[in-house]
Amino acid sequence: MKHFYRLIITLTLIAAGAGLVLSLVESATREPIAAQRKIQQLKAISAVLPAFDNSPTEDCVVLEIGRDKKDQPLQRTFYRARQDGQLVGVAFTVLARDGYSGTIEIMVGVDCHEQIVAIEILSHSETPGLGSKITTSAFKDQFRQRDLNNTDWRVKKDGGEIDQLTGATISPRATVAAVKRGLEFFNQHRSQILARSGDQL
Amino acid sequence: MSLTTEFTKGIWDKNPVFKLVLGMCPVLAITTTAENGLGMGLATAFVLLCSNLVVSLMRKLIPAEVRIPAFIIIIATFVTVVQFVLEAWAYDLYQALGIYIPLIVVNCLILGRAEGFASKNPLLSSIADGAGMGVGFTLALVTLGSVRELFGAGEIFGQALFGATYSPVLLVLLPPGGFIVLGLLLAAINRYTQHRA
Numbered sequence: 001m002k003h004f005y006r007l008i009i010t011l012t013l014i015a016a017g018a019g020l021v022l023s024l025v026e027s028a029t030r031e032p033i034a035a036q037r038k039i040q041q042l043k044a045i046s047a048v049l050p051a052f053d054n055s056p057t058e059d060c061v062v063l064e065i066g067r068d069k070k071d072q073p074l075q076r077t078f079y080r081a082r083q084d085g086q087l088v089g090v091a092f093t094v095l096a097r098d099g100y101s102g103t104i105e106i107m108v109g110v111d112c113h114e115q116i117v118a119i120e121i122l123s124h125s126e127t128p129g130l131g132s133k134i135t136t137s138a139f140k141d142q143f144r145q146r147d148l149n150n151t152d153w154r155v156k157k158d159g160g161e162i163d164q165l166t167g168a169t170i171s172p173r174a175t176v177a178a179v180k181r182g183l184e185f186f187n188q189h190r191s192q193i194l195a196r197s198g199d200q201l
Numbered sequence: 202m203s204l205t206t207e208f209t210k211g212i213w214d215k216n217p218v219f220k221l222v223l224g225m226c227p228v229l230a231i232t233t234t235a236e237n238g239l240g241m242g243l244a245t246a247f248v249l250l251c252s253n254l255v256v257s258l259m260r261k262l263i264p265a266e267v268r269i270p271a272f273i274i275i276i277a278t279f280v281t282v283v284q285f286v287l288e289a290w291a292y293d294l295y296q297a298l299g300i301y302i303p304l305i306v307v308n309c310l311i312l313g314r315a316e317g318f319a320s321k322n323p324l325l326s327s328i329a330d331g332a333g334m335g336v337g338f339t340l341a342l343v344t345l346g347s348v349r350e351l352f353g354a355g356e357i358f359g360q361a362l363f364g365a366t367y368s369p370v371l372l373v374l375l376p377p378g379g380f381i382v383l384g385l386l387l388a389a390i391n392r393y394t395q396h397r398a
Contacts, residue, residue: 010263014259025286029289129350
């Protein structure tokens with residue numbers, strides 16, 4: 001019985017020690033991690049928008065884009081970029097849930113004419129070396145200057161205008177569809193997205 | 202055995218991938234490029250070194266019946282530390298390795314060295330063993346990643362080697378290709394070893 005208690009005590013002490021180490025590391029890294037995430041978000045926003053001088057992470061509008069399975073509202077944030085007070089573009093993230101594996105998170109930036117400035121893949125778990133090539137600029141740059149009217153929003157294999165990737169059609173197809181849905185949502189809710197700003201696109 | 206032998210055995214004689222054939226899950230899953238192999242190898246080597254160190258220090262305190270859960274807690278702690286530290290101070294590397302880092306916990310190579318070596322050997326030998334195994338694992342992952350990247354994409358570390366006319370063998374990058382390439386490498390190594398002996 002004495003031995004039995006020793007087992008319990010040893011394991012408890014090891015787990016407590018591990019917990020202590022982890023909480024120390026967590027508290028030491030919490031601020032750098034939060035700062036990193038903010039920098040990364042701002043970097044992604046800057047990458048998809050023309051030059052701006054405000055801080056879009058503070059000048060943003062949150063809209064409900066639908067309901068999930070549990071009937072909880074799904075939200076999307078629209079980051080508004082301005083230069084000298086004038087609206088120059090809006091960035092927002094869209095999700096593609098029909099990728100090859102997992103969800104693809106894409107940041108889309110549009111300018112004053114609802115044309116795409118650029119897109120950026122924020123996160124994905126597509127097959128490395130195949131679907132993961134959606135993150136290459138060769139693929140992403142195809143989206144520049146496209147809008148709902150000037151483009152057939154399908155991959156070439158399906159008769160559209162966007163090049164799929166060799167050996168991977170599913171990831172580009174999902175990306176293209178998600179960006180298109182994002183543009184449509186933007187188009188339909190334009191006045192709400194720009195509300196309170198007094199600007200006209 | 203001297204410390205040098207403890208270190209060098211991990212690189213060839215008992216190479217974790219090519220000789221012990223341990224930790225195949227990350228080996229096959231991530232070696233689609235040489236760069237991924239290098240990053241995963243280094244992260245694993247760090248965890249291996251730390252866990253060998255702590256397990257060796259505590260080997261007389263941990264009762265045999267609970268050694269496995271104790272080792273797993275120690276390993277998981279270091280993996281989480283690596284994840285926090287990378288995210289805070291090496292964000293680019295964290296992004297490249299992000300999804301693979303939690304996989305290190307279940308890498309049986311690390312548990313295997315904790316159980317099979319560090320729990321029975323003094324501190325310095327365990328550190329040498331962990332370092333050697335880590336280097337061996339990294340080298341093996343880079344080798345496998347280079348071969349797969351070379352044939353699957355015509356590149357090594359992202360540098361194109363075959364020119365634009367090369368049409369890549371996609372199979373090599375897919376999971377079955379991982380098994381096939383590993384099998385061929387193992388066969389070549391066995392052939393070479395037998396020849397020498």
